[in-house]
Amino acid sequence: MAHHETCPVSGLQIDDLATAPNMEYEGKTLYFCCPSCQDTFLEDPDHYLSGSASHKSGCH
Template identity: 40%
Template sequence: MAKDLVCGMDVDEKTAQYKATYKGKTYYFCAPGCKKMFEANPEEYVGGSAGHSGHGCCCGGH
């Protein structure tokens, strides 16, 4: 399982519909909103504070 860096949700890499590649690494997302937020500012998420808010930024609360 991968972790959605935007909301902190676990995402199965094999079935994930939303993914983005940044600096040669693939990141997986639970929803299009999380992917969009990551793509807008990837350094904010790969810079060390993974799972940022840890609450429903994309899906109305996990």
């Protein structure tokens, strides 16, 4: 069974981790559905990791 991650910005499921934008943050690898979501995350990482952030729509 394949391992899936969820983009912390858009909330979309990421199926292909090999090609997804990713980064290390506080010892954990985070995966993003697109480079735009990674840029948005970097503007306020704690906001997106808090669990209270609403997901961004139209990221592509």
